[in-house]
Amino acid sequence: MTPVLRNIAAVVAGLLVGSLVNMGIVAAGPMLVPPPAGVDVTDPASLAAGIHLFEARHFAAPFLAHALGTLAGAFVAWWVAGSHRAAFAWAIGVVFLAGGVAAATMIPAPAWFIAADLLLAYLPMAWLAIRLGRRLASAG
Numbered sequence: 001m002t003p004v005l006r007n008i009a010a011v012v013a014g015l016l017v018g019s020l021v022n023m024g025i026v027a028a029g030p031m032l033v034p035p036p037a038g039v040d041v042t043d044p045a046s047l048a049a050g051i052h053l054f055e056a057r058h059f060a061a062p063f064l065a066h067a068l069g070t071l072a073g074a075f076v077a078w079w080v081a082g083s084h085r086a087a088f089a090w091a092i093g094v095v096f097l098a099g100g101v102a103a104a105t106m107i108p109a110p111a112w113f114i115a116a117d118l119l120l121a122y123l124p125m126a127w128l129a130i131r132l133g134r135r136l137a138s139a140g
Helices: 003-032 044-053 056-080 085-106 111-120 123-139
Strands: none
Touching (some): 003 056, 003 085, 056 111, 056 123, 085 111
C-alpha cells in the first residue's frame, strides 16, 4: 500500500477506533456510576435540569471516554500511517479536541470539568500515543 493510502487509512482508522472507544465508555458510564435519581442522561433537557445533582464521580466516565478514545485513536493513526506518523496522531488529537470544544458548548457541565477535559483529555493523550508508539516500535 502506498504511503498516501496508508495515511488516509490512518485517519479513518484513528477516528473510527477512537470514536468506538469513546462511545463504549460513555455507554458503560451510567451502569458503573448511575446518574442521580430522576436525571435521564439521554435527554438534554433532563440533563440540563439535573446537572447540579452530579458529583465529581459522575464525570469520571466522560473524562475517561474522551481521554482513552483520543489515546486509542491517535495510537492507531500513528501505527497505521505510512509517513509523518506523529502528524497523524496529532491530527486525531486535534479533531477530538474540536469535538470536545463543541460538546462543552452544547452539554452542561461544571467549569472545572470542562477545563480538565479540554486541557488533559485530548492533546496530552495524542502526545502519549506518539510516545507509546515510538517506544513499542523501537522495542520490536
